[in-house]
Amino acid sequence: MNITFYPYQPFSVQNKKITVCSTSSPEVYTKLIIGMSGAQETVKFSNDQYELMDYSKAVIWGGDVAAINLNHLFQNRLIKKFAADLTDQQRQKLTQLDSEIRLTILDAAFMYELTLDVNQEWDLQRMIKFYNLQFSTVVQHDPYGIIESIVQTAVELNESKIITLINVSHYLSINQFNELVRLVATLNVKLFLIEFSEEVKSDQYQKCYYYHIDNDYVEWRYE
Structure with a gap:
């Protein structure tokens, strides 16, 4: 699938590989979140044949990890x-x-x-x-456990939509993120992360599709 944020070329989001878009521009960051949360149509979605898709068929919005309610989602x-x-x-x-x-x-x-x-x-x-079958509160208090539960549940539900989270780097250590990369590589799940970052972090995200938009709106692509 593809996420298009004008005027940039589409961001690729595929199974088995995390897609990360970071930016040092508050405007870009805000517009990406508004679009991916479905609040406004600031981004467009298409399948691999570049046929447009409705938001409701394209995205599962998780948002900030600390605010995610797994039971509400799934x-x-x-x-x-x-x-x-x-x-x-x-x-x-x-x-x-x-x-x-x-x-x-x-x-x-x-x-x-x-x-x-x-x-x-x-x-x-x-x-x-x-009897309220639900996710354990132990998982709900563990950032990595929350993210792991999201991707594993998406697999169980045969979910093909793009799972979107923001600021995951605030909650995971580098080792935990690398573990998440390895986990996603084994699953048919699409994961898109939005980060606010002053720097290009291509080394940190070398095993991901990585896009960075700087304060001057210049885009850096690592695919």
Whole structure:
């Protein structure tokens, strides 16, 4: 896929290789974030044949790592996939447990001299939501764990959109970033990072598609 930020040539975003765009221009930085977050159409998206794509079909906006809520991003879709992927044996076990819970509630209801009943309709997804299948709080407090969970979940969901994060360098050590590069190299996932940086950091991002736009709006490309 491609991200086009006029007047520059498109930035390439592909599976298995991180794309980083850094800039020392506050204006460029702001416009990139506004466009990638979907607030305004300051950037355009296209597939590998340069056919234009709608924002909704092109981007998953994560934003700043510290503000990411993994459950907000993925929980509903993950529950749906989880329910679909259960084996017949697992479904039967859950059905049995659900029946036992309903019977226990009805038995307990006999303490009142009232005619009470419970809903007999069984909805697997609703049951999973009730028990709140979610990402662990341990992961939510670990910047690398958050990013790793995002890319791994995207793979589980067969997600082809561009995952976009900002200022990842503020949260990861160089070793952690290199580990992220190695992880993404094994996955069919597209990851686009926006960084504010006064300097060109081609050495740090030598295993990525790297683009830098300086204060004079001059672009440096390392592909």
